[in-house]
Amino acid sequence: MLPFSRVAIIGLGLIGSSIARAVREHMPMVRLSGHDADPAVRARVAELELVDDVADSAGAAVTDADLVLLCVPPRAIGAVGRAIAADVPMDAIVSDVGSSKAGVLAELVAALPGRQVIPAHPVAGTEHSGPDAGFASLFHGRWCIVTPPEGADPAAVARVIAFWHRLGSEVETMDAEHHDRVLAVTSHLPHLIAYTIVGTASDLEEVTRSEVIKYSAGGFRDFTRIAASDPTMWRDVFLSNKEAVLEMLQRFTEDLTMLQRAIRWDDGDKLFDLFTRTRAVRRSIVEQGQDDPAPDFGRKH
16 A cells, blocks of 8 residues: 555755656656746756646645655745645645754744644765756665654654655654754764865865866765755755754864874874774675775776
8 A cells, every 4th residue: 555645746856856756666656746946947847757747836736745745955944834834735744855854843843733744854865956866766775764743643654654665765763853963973064074175175276286186086086076965955954953063063173183183293093093993984884785885985987
């Protein structure tokens, strides 16, 4: 039995279009409607036939949905919630895909009184954006974290979990605030560091006459991939998960100062111990199937 029969997707970029493709592949009987604020994106989605109906407004897209998925930047969530409030069926479940959850949950509950709001975060993506960047297998073998509010209907939570299982995800549930602290470490802080390092290299580029780009090693290349992510989305992520990000950034700054001190005082043992620990973390990620064990991260040369 399908967890949902009519799904509306608001926001048809990388994640939204990937969900549409995955639903087509894994649940072809589901009726899909969609909307994007950008007319050019709506036109392209219609050309690609990613959904059955491309609506001109978010409200029109959700009128008969039993699952509404908001795939928009975090700071747009509240406005979208208010825009669809009059049109979302009372028995529909409203969810999202953002990587910050506590603020999103509060905004949606306020904007959509009486509806079941069950946020979720598929921990998957690429540095690309737009409807052409999506692909059906994006969620295969990746985690989706569901963050139901206190008192949520267990049946509604089970349906959202079943939906993501159907798309190939592994699913975990956790409290929204805990999710935000975890993701501040595993996703948000690494992105912030990547943006900073690539920005520093860009500043140095004027001094080094192209050497920074010309001689980029694997580590710098990986940072540039992360730093190429959608700027609107990541601006909103940092601002919507401000407290957790600042907490983890403070901890990182203290650890970085410790490393600086170890290098200055030739403390090789401290450096070796840290690098040994971090190497074990990398091995654990590979063992859990969350990355490619091939040399150079599986790059094809």
